[in-house]
Amino acid sequence: MSGLQGKPELLMIEPVMPEIAAKLDAAYQVHRLFREPDPKSFIGSMAPRIRAIVTGGGTGVSNDVVDMLPKLEIIAINGVGTDAVDLEHARQRSVRVTNTPDVLTEDVADLGIALLLAAARRLCVGDRYVREGKWHRGEKLPLARKVSGKRLGIVGMGRIGRAIACRAEGFGMAIAYTDIRGVDELAYRYVPDLTQLASESDFLIVAASGGPQSRRVVNQAVLEALGPEGILVNIARGTVVDEPALVSALVEGRLGGAGLDVFEDEPIVPEELFELDQAVLQPHRASATIETRIAMGELVLRNLAAHFAGQALPTAVV
Numbered sequence: 001m002s003g004l005q006g007k008p009e010l011l012m013i014e015p016v017m018p019e020i021a022a023k024l025d026a027a028y029q030v031h032r033l034f035r036e037p038d039p040k041s042f043i044g045s046m047a048p049r050i051r052a053i054v055t056g057g058g059t060g061v062s063n064d065v066v067d068m069l070p071k072l073e074i075i076a077i078n079g080v081g082t083d084a085v086d087l088e089h090a091r092q093r094s095v096r097v098t099n100t101p102d103v104l105t106e107d108v109a110d111l112g113i114a115l116l117l118a119a120a121r122r123l124c125v126g127d128r129y130v131r132e133g134k135w136h137r138g139e140k141l142p143l144a145r146k147v148s149g150k151r152l153g154i155v156g157m158g159r160i161g162r163a164i165a166c167r168a169e170g171f172g173m174a175i176a177y178t179d180i181r182g183v184d185e186l187a188y189r190y191v192p193d194l195t196q197l198a199s200e201s202d203f204l205i206v207a208a209s210g211g212p213q214s215r216r217v218v219n220q221a222v223l224e225a226l227g228p229e230g231i232l233v234n235i236a237r238g239t240v241v242d243e244p245a246l247v248s249a250l251v252e253g254r255l256g257g258a259g260l261d262v263f264e265d266e267p268i269v270p271e272e273l274f275e276l277d278q279a280v281l282q283p284h285r286a287s288a289t290i291e292t293r294i295a296m297g298e299l300v301l302r303n304l305a306a307h308f309a310g311q312a313l314p315t316a317v318v
C-alpha cells in the first residue's frame with residue numbers, strides 16, 4: 001500500500017466512466033462509496049483523510065456527509081446542476097465546488113427535442129405496435145400530433161434553454177420563453193409569467209436549474225394552461241414540476257402528454273405513469289452519451305488536478 005501514500009484521498013459517491021475512473025485511480029486514492037453496503041460506517045472509517053468528493057449532479061452530497069469530513073477541500077460535481085449540494089454550507093466550510101457546464105449542453109438539448117418528438121409523435125406507442133404484432137394483425141393505431149411549426153415555450157433560458165431554441169428553429173417553431181428576466185440579445189419572445197407562457201404554447205420544455213427558487217413552479221395552473229392538447233417535457237429537475245399535479249393532469253386528460261427524463265424522487269417514478277401511452281419516460285439520461293460523459297469526466301479530472309496543484313479551477317461554482 002506504500003505506493004498509495006501521498007495520493008490525496010477521494011470519496012466517489014456515484015460511478016463515473018471506467019476510463020475516467022482509471023485516471024482518478026492513477027492520481028488519487030479513490031474510495032467508492034456506491035459499492036459499500038453500509039455507507040455511513042464506511043465514511044466514518046476514513047473520514048479524517050478524505051480531501052475530495054466526486055459526485056453526480058442529481059445525487060450531490062448531503063451536509064451530513066460533508067460534516068463528517070473535516071479535511072474536505074473540494075466537491076467536484078460530474079454534472080451541471082448544483083442543486084443537490086448546499087453551496088452556502090460549502091462556502092462556510094471553505095470547501096470548493098465545481099461542475100461540468102457547456103460540455104453537456106448539446107446532449108441535454110437533443111434529448112429535450114427527442115422527448116418532444118417521442119411524446120407528440122407517439123414513437124414508443126408505434127414501436128410497441130410493431131413489436132407486438134398489432135400492425136401485422138391490422139389493429140388500429142390512432143394518429144399522433146404534429147411538431148413542426150407549433151408554439152414552443154421554454155422555461156429557463158440558460159445555456160440549455162438556448163440550445164433547445166436553436167434546434168426548435170429548425171422545426172419552424174414559434175419560440176417564446178420565461179426566465180427571471182428577458183435576455184436582450186435573444187430574438188425570442190419573452191413572457192414574464194409562466195402560466196401565460198403555457199397558455200400561449202403547444203409544448204413546454206423545462207430547462208430551468210433546480211433548487212428552492214424553481215421548486216414546483218410548473219404547478220397545476222401552468223399545466224391547466226398548457227391544456228389537454230399540450231405536451232410538457234422536463235430535462236431539468238423533477239423538483240421544478242409539481243409531480244402529483246402532473247400525474248393527475250395526465251391521468252385525467254387535462255394535459256395532452258409528457259416527455260420526462262427527471263423525477264422528484266429518483267429513481268422512484270409514479271407508477272400511474274407506466275400505464276399512460278401519452279407519457280414517454282427516461283431514467284435521467286440527458287447527458288448519458290459516451291462522448292459527453294467522457295468530456296464531463298475529463299472536466300472533473302481537470303478541476304481536481306487544478307485544485308491539488310494550487311491553480312485556478314476551470315469551472316468553479318464556489
Ligand code: 8YV
Pocket residue numbers: 014055056057058059078079080081082104284285286287288
Ligand atoms: C447527470 C445531471 O446525469 O448535469 C446534471 O446536473 O443531472 C446529469 O447530467 C448527472 O450529473 C450524472 O450523475
